[in-house]
Amino acid sequence: MSYAKDVNIGENESLYMLKIPHPYYLCSAEQSRFMDEKTITEFGIDGFTLMEIAGTRAADFIMSEIPANSHGVFFCGKGNNGGDALVIARLLSQQDFNITVCFLSGTEDLSPDADKNFRLLQKLETDIQVLKWEDFTPEDYDFIADGMLGTGLNTEVRALYSDAIEYINKQKAPVFSLDVPTGLNADTGQIMGSAVQSDFTLSFGALKIGFYLNEGFDTAGEVILCELSFPNKYKNPASYLIDEEWVDANSPSREKKKHKYDGGVLYIIAGSEGLTGAAVLAAKSAWSTGLGAVVLITPKGLLEVYEKQLVQIIKKPIGDHDDVYFKESHLADVLEVLKEKPGKLLIGPGIGRHEETIRFTQKLLTAFEGDSLIDADALFALSKWENWDIPDSSDLILTPHPGELKSLLNKELSNDHERMEAVITFAKQNGLTILSKGMPSIVGTESGVPYLTGYDTRVFSRAGFGDVLAGKTGAFWLKYSSAELACFQALLNGYKGSKQYFATNSGSLEPMDII
Numbered sequence: 001m002s003y004a005k006d007v008n009i010g011e012n013e014s015l016y017m018l019k020i021p022h023p024y025y026l027c028s029a030e031q032s033r034f035m036d037e038k039t040i041t042e043f044g045i046d047g048f049t050l051m052e053i054a055g056t057r058a059a060d061f062i063m064s065e066i067p068a069n070s071h072g073v074f075f076c077g078k079g080n081n082g083g084d085a086l087v088i089a090r091l092l093s094q095q096d097f098n099i100t101v102c103f104l105s106g107t108e109d110l111s112p113d114a115d116k117n118f119r120l121l122q123k124l125e126t127d128i129q130v131l132k133w134e135d136f137t138p139e140d141y142d143f144i145a146d147g148m149l150g151t152g153l154n155t156e157v158r159a160l161y162s163d164a165i166e167y168i169n170k171q172k173a174p175v176f177s178l179d180v181p182t183g184l185n186a187d188t189g190q191i192m193g194s195a196v197q198s199d200f201t202l203s204f205g206a207l208k209i210g211f212y213l214n215e216g217f218d219t220a221g222e223v224i225l226c227e228l229s230f231p232n233k234y235k236n237p238a239s240y241l242i243d244e245e246w247v248d249a250n251s252p253s254r255e256k257k258k259h260k261y262d263g264g265v266l267y268i269i270a271g272s273e274g275l276t277g278a279a280v281l282a283a284k285s286a287w288s289t290g291l292g293a294v295v296l297i298t299p300k301g302l303l304e305v306y307e308k309q310l311v312q313i314i315k316k317p318i319g320d321h322d323d324v325y326f327k328e329s330h331l332a333d334v335l336e337v338l339k340e341k342p343g344k345l346l347i348g349p350g351i352g353r354h355e356e357t358i359r360f361t362q363k364l365l366t367a368f369e370g371d372s373l374i375d376a377d378a379l380f381a382l383s384k385w386e387n388w389d390i391p392d393s394s395d396l397i398l399t400p401h402p403g404e405l406k407s408l409l410n411k412e413l414s415n416d417h418e419r420m421e422a423v424i425t426f427a428k429q430n431g432l433t434i435l436s437k438g439m440p441s442i443v444g445t446e447s448g449v450p451y452l453t454g455y456d457t458r459v460f461s462r463a464g465f466g467d468v469l470a471g472k473t474g475a476f477w478l479k480y481s482s483a484e485l486a487c488f489q490a491l492l493n494g495y496k497g498s499k500q501y502f503a504t505n506s507g508s509l510e511p512m513d514i515i
């Protein structure tokens with residue numbers, strides 16, 4: 001796509017640059033205001049024109065959803081968010097919609113562009129009903145437009161606004177929020193006292209990051225981007241949305257990477273007595289990507305389990321017949337296996353938390369001079385390790401769930417915005433990639449750029465999905481050589497699998513359903 005931005009995905013991976021189309025840029029309210037202001041003052045498209053474009057795009061979308069002759073009520077604040085609503089009200093009234101406009105803070109104190117649009121509205125010959133919230137009498141409206149507050153929200157919503165929000169949230173009619181659902185913090189996704197529960201959020205100029213954090217996902221409804229005329233040079237996103245289209249476009253084809261992919265082995269150190277299921281799921285999901293060789297390294301006492309369940313997978317038993325978890329005494333033999341062929345290591349699913357296993361894990365990570373994906377119980381071992389001593393030449397992917405992340409950082413994270421900030425800092429400071437599982441899942445990178453999932457990840461919260469994700473991430477890491485792309489592909493693979501499953505099934509999803 002011609003309007004793509006180059007993003008360097010990290011020094012070690014500077015082989016290629018990620019091309020991410022603008023629809024997947026996520027901005028803060030501040031960045032949104034910055035683009036708006038620069039376009040007006042420096043580039044030279046005035047705010048009134050931007051408002052007309054925003055309103056026109058939004059009106060087109062509403063008309064694609066709502067039949068003409070419908071009756072809509074437009075709730076307007078006194079800022080530019082209200083101005084957007086007034087443009088839409090004017091345009092729809094010209095298309096035979098029946099329009100009621102309701103002002104939350106009167107009409108005396110409107111922003112200059114909102115005021116100009118109010119005057120234009122009054123010039124029309126169409127019959128538009130204008131009133132104040134104090135005089136508002138509920139009717140059966142066919143749809144509701146929320147133009148009360150946008151990126152200008154700066155505190156908890158005040159009275160009158162909160163009353164209107166309460167009214168709107170009780171209605172069955174579809175709600176279109178302009179730019180941001182009123183009451184939602186566009187940066188953190190937190191609800192500022194109360195917020196409009198939208199069916200559609202028509203986001204102007206760029207998607208807001210808050211739609212994907214905390215309560216944002218359940219508040220914003222379906223998000224539609226209405227592009228504005230911001231020059232690309234003013235676009236400086238806070239984050240990016242992980243999307244199939246751009247991820248696939250950035251993933252080198254198998255043919256091109258054939259030598260690397262076919263040459264690499266995914267070594268999996270997983271499983272212990274009572275937790276063999278984790279090893280089975282990780283190995284099966286890695287194998288299902290089409291990877292040439294998956295090697296499961298296991299304590300010898302568990303070999304029988306895997307011989308039955310993992311027919312295609314190469315098994316390397318270590319230690320004695322009665323060993324059912326990894327011990328320090330296994331270290332030399334495991335390192336020998338890891339030297340057999342070039343590849344990457346996935347360590348952690350189901351290895352348990354025995355003292356000896358923790359020491360084994362720490363010593364192995366010190367001695368192994370290769371790339372490692374550290375998951376589950378191996379993350380626990382990492383969090384019990386004051387000063388990690390892992391070779392600088394080893395690239396790392398960490399895949400913690402929220403609890404594991406807290407132990408790793410030794411820090412309380414009270415919400416997803418805090419989690420994102422912590423992931424950004426940790427990945428950058430330690431020069432590694434983190435796939436922080438949760439809703440949203442957040443990929444933190446060496447370069448400091450975070451990437452967010454934009455779909456509902458809650459279906460993956462049951463036991464076993466983490467093992468599947470780890471197996472796929474490890475396999476895609478070999479396939480694409482990029483830690484970031486591996487995380488994106490593994491996340492999207494689960495999403496696609498769940499969509500396929502729910503297309504023909506109902507009820508709950510099992511980890512095996514997405515392998």
Ligand SMILES: NC(=O)C1=CN([C@@H]2O[C@H](COP(=O)(O)OP(=O)(O)OC[C@H]3O[C@@H](n4cnc5c(N)ncnc54)[C@H](O)[C@@H]3O)[C@@H](O)[C@H]2O)[C@H](O)CC1
Pocket residue numbers: 032033035036037050051054077078079080081082083084111148149150151152153154155156157158161178179180204205228
């Ligand atoms: N993205 C863009 O570039 C464009 C955005 N447009 C629209 O403009 C708004 C932002 O407009 P702004 O005037 O800055 O702010 P708001 O309309 O969101 O609100 C400001 C208004 O609200 C009062 N206020 C703030 N907090 C509260 C509160 N908690 N309770 C009650 N009232 C509050 C404040 O005092 C102000 O008076 C953006 O979202 C877009 O919709 C352009 O139209 C196109 C370009």
Ligand SMILES: [K+]
Pocket residue numbers: 081146147148149150177178179180181182
């Ligand atoms: K709004």
